[in-house]
Amino acid sequence: MGWETAHAPRQAELDACVTCGLCLPQCPTFRLTGSEAASPRGRLAAMAAVASGVATVDDRFEQIMGLCLQCRACEPVCPSVVPFGRAMEGARAEIAAQRPGSGRRVRALLLGRGLGSRQAIRLVTFFAALSQRLQLHRLPLRLVARITGLRRIPFTGGSHIGEARPAAAPRVGTVALLAGCVQDAWFGAVNEAALELLTAAGYDVTVPAAQTCCGALAAHDGAVADAERLASVNVDAFAGFDQVVATAAGCSAHLAGYGEWTSGGDEMAGRVADVTVVVARAIADGRLPALPARHAKVAMQDPCHLRHAQRVTAEPRQIVIAAGYEPVEIDDTGMCCGAAGVYMLAQPDTSDELGRRKAAQVRAVEASLVASANPGCEMQLRANLGSGYDIRHPIEIYAEALRGEST
Ligand code: SF4
Ligand code: SF4
Incomplete structure (x- = not known):
């Protein structure tokens, strides 16, 4: 049956693997299981089997791909420069297209529509804050227990959306800050630090009101239409700024790969930087x-x-x-x-x-x-x-x- 979507693993990506195995010791799931099927090489082989028609996108394929963390620890050590993260996003896109279950549709709704909606984030923020105050993490529920890792969040969440702050030092350029879907609401102090440091380093900083979630979680889950839509919104929102800066590593990495998701994505990707890179450069230059x-x-x-x-x-x-x-x-x-x-x-x-x-x-x-x-x-x-x-x-x-x- 092969592949059905434009994002599917590409033959050149699969052919690039020379099966050397150098990536295996770097892979967390291989280290935990010792199983070839839980290794980057095994996952690429499973993708190649589908591409050649030897296998199909079935339960086993979904299981093999589902255990991958998409951490990309396999990429830096690969002598053939296999773009594993890209290929895995393609495999997830195929699973979503060929095996659309109700669970996947719900996830696409949450990751694509939910994270892209400020009203939905406000609602979730309220209930997360309430859960913290009621100490619901003490209940023997695994899902709820995850809130123990959250900072104490305000009921209304934080918000820097729509802010614009001028450079507080000789001006060196303009920055558009990605607020992030939950980053601004739940980790607002990080965005506040970014605004303070970037303006002190000489940047005019804007948090464009027209922006939305970067789409990383949607892309990782194979929710292609949502990932494309969110990327397209952000390309428009961040047009015209010298740099586009994100304060969450997962977001900056995804913005840097926007060429895969929308037209104009490559141009914007060239202006993307993680906040740590911009701040470290300002320290090195003596601006901070x-x-x-x-x-x-x-x-x-x-x-x-x-x-x-x-x-x-x-x-x-x-x-x-x-x-x-x-x-x-x-x-x-x-x-x-x-x-x-x-x-x-x-x-x-x-x-x-x-x-x-x-x-x-x-x-x-x-x-x-x-x-x-x-x-x-x-x-x-x-x-x-x-x-x-x-x-x-x-x-x-x-x-x-x-x-x-x-x-
Ligand atoms: S991205 Fe997947 S295959 Fe690569 S190292 Fe991480 S878990 Fe292993
Ligand atoms: S290091 Fe690269 S070429 Fe070698 S097995 Fe892993 S993915 Fe394939």
Whole structure:
């Protein structure tokens, strides 16, 4: 039967794999299971089998693809530069097209329409805040237990949508800030830090009112029409700015791949940067100050979509050092924490195991302050570390140090 959609895995992507196996030790699901079918090479082989007509998009195919975290740890080590994340998005698009069940339709509604709707985010924010106040996470329900990883959120959520702040230093350019679907409502302090730091570094910063969710979660789940629609809205909303900056690593990685999702996406992708890159550059240029050392440690957690998808590792550390702290490594390989968007709900056992392992890595370095540049990772860390740990975005750590608020 083969493929049915324009986003399907491409033959050149599949042919690029020379089956060397170098990616296997990097893959979290292979490391957990030891199974070839749970490895990048095995998943590419399964895609190739469908492409050649030897296999179909059936239960087994869906199972093999569904266990993938889409962490892209397999990409940096691949000598053939197989674009695994792109191929996996294509495989998910095929599963959604060929096996449209009611569960998938509900997910598409939530990830595509729900995250793209400010009214829906406000409603969810209210109930999430209420759940926190009522301490519902104490109930023996796995789904509800996930709210333990959230910061304490206000009932109305935060919002910087529509704001425009002028440069507070000699002007070097314009920035459009992606507010993010839940980033602004639930992690508003991160966007506030971005606005403060970017204006202090000489940027006119706008949070365009016409923007929407970046569409990463929809794309990862195969909800192609929604991913395309959201990308198209954002390409229009972010036109005309020198740079488009996102404060969540998952969002900046997805914006950088917009060429796949909409016309004009390639042009916009060329202007996209993660906030850690822009702030670190401003520190290096002397547009933002480096503070004196305070001899306190920060455990560095690399979100997969920063480290593996965008190859950004130095910048968060440079920011933490500029804040006066000593960055401490927790994991040389950058193994996924298991959050992975909706993966923590779809594959809770694997997600929990990876979350426990990541927490153990943090505990081993004895640092109570943890830097993470992605909200999903932050939630996973907080849920697994428990009390006694403070988990912040690197730019928050730096902004708080500049304000003199650090403890
Ligand atoms: S994206 Fe991550 S989980 Fe999926 S195959 Fe690659 S390394 Fe393994
Ligand atoms: S490292 Fe690249 S070429 Fe080698 S098996 Fe993995 S995906 Fe294939």
